Amino acid sequence: MSSRSFAEYRAMFAIGDRDLDGVVLDCGGGASSFVAEARATGVRALAADPLYALGAAVLADRLPADLDRGNAMIDANADRFVWEWYGSAERRREMRVDAGSEFMADIRRHPGSYLAAGLPHLPMAGDSVDMVLCSHLLFTWAGHLDREWHRSAITEMSRISRGEVRVFPLVRLGDGEPVDFLDALQADLRAEGLVCAVRRVPYEFQRGAGHMLTVGRRP
Template identity: 60%
Template sequence: MLLTSRSYAEYRAMFDLADEDLTGVTVDCAAGGSSFAAKAAGDGARAIAMDPLYAQGTKAVADRLPADLARCQEMFRAERRRFVWDWYGSPDRHEEMRRAAASEFLADLRRHPGRYVAAGLPRLPLADASADLVLCSHLLFTWARDHDRDWHRRAILELCRVSRREVRIFPLVHMGHGEPVAFLDALRADIEAATGAHSECPTVPYEFQRGANRMLRIYTTAERSSPG
């Protein structure tokens, strides 16, 4: 899997994050080369990034990231009709944001390595209810052809175990042409039955891959919004 670098602004949009959402401890699971943890910490938030790729070590990640970023950009430009460029304005602006995010990520990884934990789903080295908000982007549902429904169930239950308030997952379609994931609704019902949580799939103010403009929002405490 390529090591990708998404920006803080992208995270704010794809997870529809408001300032008040980041007042507690936030875990970014499958964070890759994102600058989210670095920028959120700069704004005073407590953020932890998790990805099994961090086990390679700082130097290996730093050596790998530029080539992975270049391959991603080649793919985006070659398949540009599969993507919506409105949020970015242009492919050039998209590339500029991703390269800046990679630079911010690497600088923070070197300065604050303790913020980056080598771990991945379906098992996280965190205590029960140790985070307020848990985010997971471009892993669950995105790679549903590689990970079956049972794996998704175990992974989402793990995210719910760690969260004392909310879990947000984006996007909810297959990688590629954005087909819906057939087991999404049944899995939501299963997770709600197993945890007592409430979930919803609201539209977010971000769409890059066509059809990928909703997130799964799971309320893991009694302080839940009423079902819409």
């Protein structure tokens, strides 16, 4: 469980102001403060993650240790990361702690904005949101989740989205290598009538991870 901020999401997903006009779903939201910070600016946002079934008290107890594990992994593999966006490791850690605090406060105040559900099956109606954001789940865990799982997950997110699905990053956790089935997966999705594109974004932390996948329906 990690805690990314609204600012990180805007950079990772190249989000412009007009992208936030509708309802946005953070899918695999973890302890991100995206929903909390989005609400503070008047954006309608929801998050989905199976971890939310644990309840706020359990998540609060677990979060500090999870953040420490994430920091330890980065410290042990420092050569695989670049720091231009954050400025320093200390600033990144501060952002994680602040985002986690905002998440915990928001899930307690607005539990209805946090859906205990996970891919590849979301208990939401078709066309129920305007954009879906998926951070550090697909492709990141490609060593455990295969091409068919990715196809099912993206198809499901596309089912509930009236607009785009945006997925970041497109490399594996740890070694940062490209996912070998990305091209074949895009062919699978296009065969289902979806439009796919790989776009550069104004964010890179894991070395080589500066692109997102966008998926939408054909007009």
